[in-house]
Amino acid sequence: MTTIPAAKCPEPRQPDLAPASAPLFRGLLAIAPGLALTACIGAAAFGLRLLPGMSVVSPMILAMLIGIALHNLVGTPARARPGIKFSVRRVLRFAIILLGLQLSAAQLIAVGGRGLGIIAASLLATFAVTSWIGRRLGVDRQLTQLIAAGSSICGASAVIATNAVTDAPDEDVAYAVACVTVFGSVAMFVYPLLPGLLALDPQSYGLWAGASIHEIAQVVAAGFQDGPQAGEFATIAKLARVAMLAPMVIALGAWAARSARRNGHDRQAARPPLPWFVLGFVALVGVNSLIAVPPQAKAWIVVVTTFLLTVALAAMGLETDLRKLAAKGIRPALLGALAFVFIASFSLALIKLTG
Template sequence: MIAATTCLNTARSALPGLAATALLAALGVCVWQLSNRSAMVSPMVVALMLGLLLGNAGLPTHRLAPGTALALRPVLRCGIVLLGFRLTFDDLAGLGFGGAALIVALVVVSFVVIRRAGALLGVSPALSELIAAGTSICGASAVLGMNTVTRGRDEEVAYAIACVTVFGTLSMLIYPLAQPLLHLSANAYGLWSGATIHEVAQAVGAGWALGETSGELATIAKLGRVLLLAPMILGLGLVKGKTEAQPARLAVPWFVFGFLGAIALNTAIALPPELISALTMASTFMLAMALGAMGLDARLSALKSEGWRPFLLGACGWIFISVAGLAAITLLGLWQ
């Protein structure tokens, strides 16, 4: 009886915060839908921005804290698990050995280089890791996933997402304009877009801007990077766990195995397209709830105090992965 009463009280206390984050997510999805699902508009970023506005408007948001805490943990993790239904292990097969090797190398090298650059610039380790993850893997989703082991502050998460959104959008706009000067083949351009642009929508938008061939390869290459999210989170979690004062408490995010299981199921069984679409939308909605919760909890004064160095780090990471990817594709003659 006591346990049931406790659960009921917990649910009641969490309801306002969950309702608020769900409303922010719904508004983000509506804005995205009204833009015809434009790659320029992310429902997650819209939810984050609205949450920041409300959270810093002087409203009594302390009552929302129990619900936002749930949105930032179980809801976020469920969203990442459902993200796995966008992928199959067969996606990498379309890249060939050279393309797959290039993507793995770019993700690992970019992550390490950006983390190191962050240390040189004096950026906090947590924020450096979040910017590195968002740049090298898959934008906001990677920032959220990596933060389950990085455990950065809400302001650091918001800053990292702002960085990858700005520079990913620049890539989406610049890449098609640069193509006539670079004289890449449609396949090479698609591989470059998918292997280096931050967000999935941004990479797909840049690829399809130049036609079906480049668009399809950009999509496959980008999804291949998303597939690397799980091993990167697990690897960093194990490294962090081994360096803690109590090594037995490894910082392994076990929900990542759910993400891998979703990919395996989607590979083994031909799920109906309608179901995949519904699961993908559910994932987007849950991730938008988590970002809305971060916006409600974050304070713009703390965000501003991070200064210009993290933004410079995001710019350096953007330039590095773009140039390194282009150089590798050109020098190795991939998909020419």
Template sequence: MTAIEITRTPPSWIARHLPGLALTFTIATVATVAQRLTGIAALSPLVVAMVLGIGWRNLIGTADTARVGITFSLRRILRFAIVLLGFQLTLLQLRQVGVPGLAVIAVTLAATFCFTTWVGRLLGVEPRLTQLIAAGTSVCGASAVLATNTVTRGTDEDVAYAIACVTVFGSLAMLILPGLGGWLALDSGHYGIWIGASVHEVAQVVGAAFQHGPEAGQAGTVAKLSRVILLAPLILTLGALARRRGDDAQGSAPMPWFVLGFIAVVLLNSVMPLPDAARGAVVTLTGFLLTVALAAMGLETDIAKLRAKGIRPLALGAIATGFIVTLALCLVHLV
């Protein structure tokens, strides 16, 4: 083989992806270690990784050689992590919540998504960013934002802004709602379902629900995981609507096949649950891979473009959070 032929030989898959993967995995590791060292359960490694990624991109800069691996982290690794998320859910959890609890969760989720979309239109927030904020608020925070963007196709700045919104207001809800629940004199079960149906991130739900005891904590966690299951039909619906419109500049939205994988894993986990040791390992792996995806998102985010979004999306996040908290509380009392 001549020297010219050697130089024209395409680099291997590993060589092309390694720089970006090394960067995203390193940031994810630092974020995970930082959370464990602080011991603050509500300090999500996902958010820490995104912030670190944004700092790296805007202070140091991202080398061109890393972009392929970063893109792989943001797409392939993210979708694989969402499929693995199914191992944390079972159909039995839906039964534990009960029909009234499921009604509260489903109605709250659907109403919040529709309400947020409507208010976003009134405020003049860009439709893609509005949908991401609506998904993050109504379903499960950062994970829902990332998953929804596979069909919404917002910019990296849209995703970063939406995650910032659900993180800030979810954290505020985690701090405020336990005191409000005590003042309202809710019993443990009702309080837990209220928290699980309204607070954004799983970690935030755990932090808020267990403040009223183990029964409330268990009810809140199960309600929240039941709410996460509804992420699948939401993404499938949004994808179908986007394909029907066909108005995306890059073509119609792709079929989110990974969501079908997520559903299949939930069904499998319902009939053949993993042993406790294996389940713990899968939960840890899933969280870390989502953290890797958030690190990649941060590395793709330009602060100047993020600042240009203005304050209206932040106001939308605040209004959406107030709506879901109030509606869930009303439905818990009624049902």
């Protein structure tokens, strides 16, 4: 009698995890060189601020200048480009989300209805007038929007946040950042000479500085030169102005989509871009309003947020070609100057009229 051997069941195969993890590992390896380069430039920018007289200069601006110098004098390594793009997109968006932890509803209430009205009116008027002047001067629409956003809201942070919906070239971003930096720096030194001449009390001066000077660091420097009361109110007014970044970016996205539909672009292009990072920013403002973050933790959050923004601007500098920047000519710089003069004059007039 023939014996039939028992059939052997195949042993269960162990799941192969390598294919799932390999793309992630390769992605990390790809972005590592560029991320390391932008982080080193960011650290160098922070170090430069320790030098005498450099503490008033934003590390974001220093990082962009270092990046531009490296790109145009030495060249950006090809293997660093994936990490540089990661810094411009992902790191930047995460930093803007973290900005929300520097704001709260209590700070907005402290500014008061009059102060918030002046800040909102100055912001909207400056953006509208700057956009109109840009068209008259023949400045490219994307660059005009970046200069308008940086002048009306919060300097470099507003420029790079607005670029998420305008999608302008890096040279436009660099030009806009340079404009708001130069004229904000002028304001930082000129404003402290004017409170007596303009008959501004500390609160009115602080509101004027917060409503019209571009960068937070510049507002703090200009505000505290007129005393602690003016400095504290200037800082709060400026943070209230930063809170208006979210609705402005969302409105620009919707406007861009409307323009795309009007020009007959495809349905995908006509959809308003959904700025998830702005929604995250708003969510963290809510968290900071409901939960008391310990002062020591908040101080570290400010440092980390500033460093991440610095890394993002270092990456933009590494993609900026000075020849393309120079080709844009003097008209965008004139636009930046007129935007600065307008927001300074308009906000001061409102303070005087409502005082």
